[in-house]
Amino acid sequence: MRVLVVEDDNDLRYAVAAALRGAGLAVDEAADLPAADEALFVTGYDCAVFDRMLPSGDAVPYVRGLRRSGRTVPVLFLTARDTVTDRVEGFASGGDDYLVKPFAVPELVARVQCLCRRAGAVRPPVCRFADLEIDTARRQVRRAGVLLLLTGKEFAVLEALAARPDQAVPRAQLIEKCWDEMAEPNSNVVEVLVSQLRRKLGNPPLIHTVRGVGYRLTAARTT
Template structure:
């Protein structure tokens, strides 16, 4: 899942982005409204986290325009403005959630995850591929009934593959969905992660390499 984080406080932005990445999200960062506008125009996000008051203006105006243009990306506002009128203005503009500063970062991560689940594409709560079970709500993976320990990024890649089970998922799509703009597309980060994931999933193998394309998650014996 890919998130846009817009915050002009560099230290806060760094901390929130690090927490989201540790939770398995791909995070793109911006520090003003023009950069946020450009990012939202060129990239499809599962959620946008916007500081309400930025030196370049009030993010409410940006969200109002996005909604008029038909962009339905879920929006979480971050703000020090905590009056009822401020919150109502945020929701009236098309915002989906509102978190007042100072906030607990784990709560923000939980709220972002909840908003991402509201995306237009309905995802089943549990994917099953052979004896592999991926519970997206609890973020748990079991094979043969045994609970596996995956990193946030490993879970993110497996979730994308599971949503397209039996289909070849292009390498570029996996990179775009599970890494942020800081990732180098030509590097071997995906290959290294898939190797680790295969090792954790065990035998017989479930993730297959589709030469010239990417990877496919399929039950043993599938062609």
């Protein structure tokens, strides 16, 4: 899942981005509305986190404009403006959530994850494939009833593959969905992570390579 964080305070933006990356989300950053507008134009996001008061203006009218243009990306306002009027204005503009500074980082991460799940295709909170169970709400994975300890990035890749079972998911789509703009497209980050994930999932293998394309989550043997 990929998130855009729009915040002009560099330290806070870095901290928020680091926390979200630590939870396995791909994160792009923007310091103002023009940069956010460019990012939203070229990339599909599962959630956008907006500080309200940016050097280029209040994010509320900007989000209102997004909604009028038909853009449905879930938006969380992260702001020091904490009156009831401020919160109502945020929701009325098309915001999906509103978190007041100062905030608890685990709560922010949980709220963003919730909005990301809402943005995706409607899927059951627990996905089952063969003897694999993926709990997207608790971010837990079990195989044959045994809890597996996955990193945030490993969970993100497995979730992306499970969203399209028995279908080949291109490597480029995994990078776009699970890594942020800091990832090098020509590096072997996907191959390394899939190898780690396969070891943790055990046998019989569920993740298969589709040569020249990417990977497929399937219980069937492939050639």
